[in-house]
Amino acid sequence: MPEPVSFFVDGQPVTAAPGTIVVDAAKTVGNDIPVFCYHPKLDPVGMCRMCLVEIGMPQRDRATGAAVLDEDGQPKIAWLPKLQTACTTPVAAGMHVRTTTDAVERARKDVVELILTSHPLDCPVCDKGGECPLQNLTMRHGPGSSRFVFDEKIKLEKHVPLGDLIYLDRERCIQCARCTRFQEDIAGDPVIGFDQRGRSLQIVTHSDPGFDSYFSGNTTDICPVGALTTADFRFGARPWELKHSDSICTHCPVGCNLHLNTRRSGVAGDFVIKRVMPRQNELVNETWICDKGRFGQHFATSIDRLTVPLVRRGGQLVEATWDEALAAVAARMQAAPGAVAALAGERLSNEDLFALRRLMEGTGGRVALWPGAMGGGDVVQQVGVGAGTDIARASGDTAIVLVATDLEEEAPVWWLRVRQAATKAGATLDKSRAQLIVLNGRSTTADSCATHVVRYAYGAEAASVTALTAMAAQVRAGQAPPAGVTAEIAGAAQALAAAKNIIVFYGRDGLGYAGSTAVAQACANLLIATGNGGRHNSGLVPVWPHSNTQGAWDMGVRPSGLGAAEFAADAAVVIAAGADPLGDGEQLPGSTFVVAVELFATLTAQRADVVLPARAFTEREGTLTSGERRVQRYYPALPVRGQARADWQIFSQIGEQLGLGKSPVSAAAVMLEISRSVAHYAGINYQALANVEAQWPDVGGSDLYYGGTAFQNNGGLGVQTPTLIERGQAVAALAVAAAAAPPEGLRAVPVAVLYDRSTTFVRSAVMGAHIPAPYVELNAADAARMQVADGARVRLQVQGRSAELTARVNGRAPLGVVLVPQSLGGLVLHSAQPATVERA
Amino acid sequence: MTEHVVLRHRQPGLENINQLAAYQASGGFEAYRTVVTSMTPQAVIDLIKASGLRGRGGAGFPTGVKWSFLSNRFPRYVVANSDESEPGTFKDREIMERNPFQFLEGLMIASYAAQASTAYNYLRGEFWELAARLDAQIAELHAAGLLGKNVLGTQYSLAVHNHLGAGAYICGEESALLESIEGKLGQPRLKPPFPADRGLYGQPTVVNNTETLANIPPIVARGAEWYRTLGTESSPGTKVMCLSGHVANAGNYEVPFGITFRELIFGLAGGIRGGRTLKAILPSGASAPILAATDKVLDTRLTYEDVAALGSQLGSASIILMDETVDMSWVALKTTHFFKHESCGKCTPCREGTYWMTHILDRVQAGGVQATDLALLSDVTQQIGGKCLCPLGDFATSAVVSSLKLFPADYEQHLMGAAAVPAKPAARAKVAQPVS
Amino acid sequence: MMSLQQKYPDEVAAILARYPADNKRSAVMPLLYLAQRAENYVPAAALDEVAALCEIAPTQVASIVGFYTLYYDKPGGRHRIQVCTDLPCALRGADDFAAKLCAHLGVEMGATTADGKVTVEAVMCLAACDRAPMFQVQNGAGLTFHENQTLESVKALVAKLQAE
Ligand SMILES: Cc1cc2nc3c(=O)[nH]c(=O)nc-3n(C[C@H](O)[C@H](O)[C@H](O)COP(=O)(O)O)c2cc1C
């Protein structure tokens, strides 16, 4: 840590890290210098001129260098003749800043007045009204009236769709460039920009399709006026009418912290989520979320939610009371001791998973994670990233390695943070970039800012990690990388050998359970060999397919590695909780009694004998464990739909019927049990999870102008579970299972896409246009050989199953590989498989 | 009385020095040869420092000092600023058209001094035909072994490229110019860092005006001492003064720094057209305060310091002369209109303020204003002045502030209810709206 | 439509060669002049191609077209007569000259003649103040200065342009 710098704001002494800019430093002592263009997450540009202050430095004698003193013996201050922008000026030792002089106040008033001359002042009908930086700063610093001729204001278009999610009101825009800088620097997707110049500057997009970026919603949060609004929220409510509760996004393993705004709405006057906003957690999502998280919550209030228990009578599912339904399940389970098989979905909370495991243990049944397509949770418990790891701020001494993952598609906000580390675009004092090493069988977005890209043949994932590990060890030992390897591989080995910290993300691109398990071990071995497992700013991050896969492993619920039919082969009762094996193209034995614990009438629920309606995450309490092993708590936001119950309640109540003891009174009570029985959850309880500490930058509160509409975290920062290494235990490298020889000929490779057809996403109507019809991606040479053109219909056949889909020939699939995006309604693949493709 | 240091093509017998052979026959590229084959980069920098050469782009910053600020990183770049967009300047164009090789030689010597292996010449887009000729001339230099790999058999290699702008005054500002070469909007950057530290592509960069660069070969050829015999102690050398407006003989005049306005206008340029009376002078295009043509002003020496002492700037010496028929509130409208059109839009005060100044001045011309409007106009100049990221905002207020102060009657005649003034056709014409 | 690379392969290569390989974005301005050559404005399809050549987003190219006045995103007349009416030229009668030219063409300032041949525009200083009245003619092929003009000389030029 470099020595802090001491300086003065309005005479008050302040200290700050060298390089800190005056606006940020003043804020630490409660001096809110007003800003419009400045945003603490973006590099300063100094364009709005709202932050002008007076700046002076102590005068020094030219000859001696000693401070010149005035008559009172105080250092004489040489004030700069012009006002300076506090947002672009770094603090310096002995600097004096004046923020309350007439000149400063006049400057603020002038800027507000000038901005308002071309602003429509339509606050009464503006979505931002009530939480608008321009409105707030006008109240605080603006002139009471304007002297300019208002009938001569410019009139511009008011409802410009920049895409189908984001609308622009051209009159309201104050040309601060926050949105364009976010898209270019933070999101790396500059699809919006300025057109014209001077007073004609306007935000436009010329991309096709428009403003369609995974992070677009964030621009509406940081827009300091109501110029950018979302299709989902605009005209939906006034901010002051909204209630809010804290939540966690359930769409992916990042675990972004959310702030859910709810209000009564519609004819029925039911409470609904009006908007989803990011809640600051600097180590998780900072102040950002992706559009899937922002717009993908409508499933919770979808009209087709299950609301009452159903039991099958005379071949029909009919409504029943909870008592009847639970009794029916208990009776069947009692009749079949040891013959119960439970499939647990990867979105269930820790409490749910724990209660289900308990139920199975109590009845001699078995439980497996479903679909459980990815392995390595135990390895993550050993060598996962250490406590307090901060991916985005990783700098030059860190190598970030991505193995078999398309991070932007699978965990968007991790990609945002990795990208920040690799580019250091955006506001950061430390501009040294982390090394980014990407290992994949195909190109992904991450290649765009990678320092080294290593291409392997599908099937050689773990082997290439192992080879790189060996090579890095050689380099460390002073040897040159072996002759014959590509410059990229040699470079990657050298970067790994030189790195002080290593963070490895691994995923399941083209892999199934066995393959990803091997990759996890290979990555763990790399970390162990270099002493980088489970340390602060080092370790393994699994890019899980779902939001609580890690929690499931922690609760002792793991994939079986088997198909549903095999797993349930001799079971008399199957419980499918948040799991839809039939929807995933699997079978269940015809004779089994199926119990579905579900939100929706999935294929499995339709086949079930008893259907128990579960509560959505918005109607209950619970915890989820992110891929960085942060246990995070979510809170009820909406009234319960119908008679739905929390999954943990349902399992405990079945257990109660079976004489397994009284059901716990609350989710918190379940967590207490967890903390007693799961070693690395010791000490984790709902109070601890709700703890918050001061975060930097200090967004929220009354300072909406500073960080935009980002919300302060009041619901808890969560607690990271310690790795085995952090708990002081030795972890040894283990042999990596050899991969099966890759199949000959054309191979179908499963890959993930963000906007898919999963039950919890497909119900967001606003996102409908963004979910593609099922497709495959073909290599151009393969396509030419098959005489398939881009956009043509093809028939894909894999292991006797087949589907008709659209072919995309877009230069992304390697030769001999058909990329098959999963969860789009095409074929479900558990690993790379031999395939045939022909024109349909 | 005048020695042509940069307008050498005006010297009898040298009309053809826009031909490489003729330029070389008159000693051209000998300075470059000397520098590349026998001088260290540092020695070149020291020589230019000793000459006292000051930048001709407007700010008058000592050129050798600027070169010595280069950060110790490579690659480095040298960029010639041939944007020449200040209303009333047309000197760089004459140099590049009629004496192109002297400018290129200067650019090449600067590149050697900066140890840059690539140099760009940024020309305003309107210099399209000129750029095409320069392209051909640069190709000739390649063919002659003066550019390219291992120049003149030395270790030094250099490539020079032209880069055309496309109609944006602000790209004359050096950091906006660099943004423009990088393929971005021509909006000025924050300073620091200065180009000498982080310029083109984030690398150390020298930006010099065309005329500045054209001064370099003679300095190298004839020495710093000789150069200092021209001009004044703190403004050495000669300067091309661009005379336009109501002057009898408009055009470029290369004169030593230190002659007076009177000598230049009445001695060399034939005085005021039609024998009218000189009313006011804009010494630096649209950017610097207007001077009333008093005896004191006319007897002021043309140096950076002396003009600054009058409360204005010599700048690039684009001297616009206005006779007694000119309504100074109309002049203010013309300049304001220019800056409104050219504001890049980055800073609120400049973006909004130039709009409102133009607006009020338009109404002044239409005769629909009251005294409070003039007070508001004056106030807007303060809302802009000193509050912007680059000097364009300040430039935009200069003519307004100075005309309000020096020529209040020109405004008052337009006040509602003021006695009708005789029509002045040329001066009263409404500003035609330019396309944007 | 033929791409720039098909139409002007040598020029595209020469332009890209002027800038460092990892700063292809620098080529955007010269490439836009090339894109404007055929039709005297930048057609929307060219935005995408220039973007691809410079390895930037089409919106970033469009921003350049919007910022700089010599690029056009809509067709105008085949020739644009751009009269400087800035202060120095205006002091030498440029406003009057421009008004008379408009009257001769029968169009308002900024408009295009009915035959689509000529657009007349008022522009800022063109660095030819000592030779006012003056204008430049912009068309796909580039820009040409016309200095020390009279109403007669410009009428003759217009007749020539309209006869093309
Ligand atoms: C708004 C603005 C416009 C400018 N236009 C020009 C110009 O057209 N030509 C020029 O050489 N310098 C221009 N300058 C000055 C340049 O920023 C820079 O100071 C100059 O190119 C440095 O070269 P010199 O040291 O040789 O003068 C301009 C500055 C500003 C603020």
Ligand code: SF4
């Ligand atoms: S990155 Fe993942 S957790 Fe975060 S908002 Fe997007 S889907 Fe939700």
Ligand code: FES
């Ligand atoms: S200029 Fe500092 S906040 Fe905009």
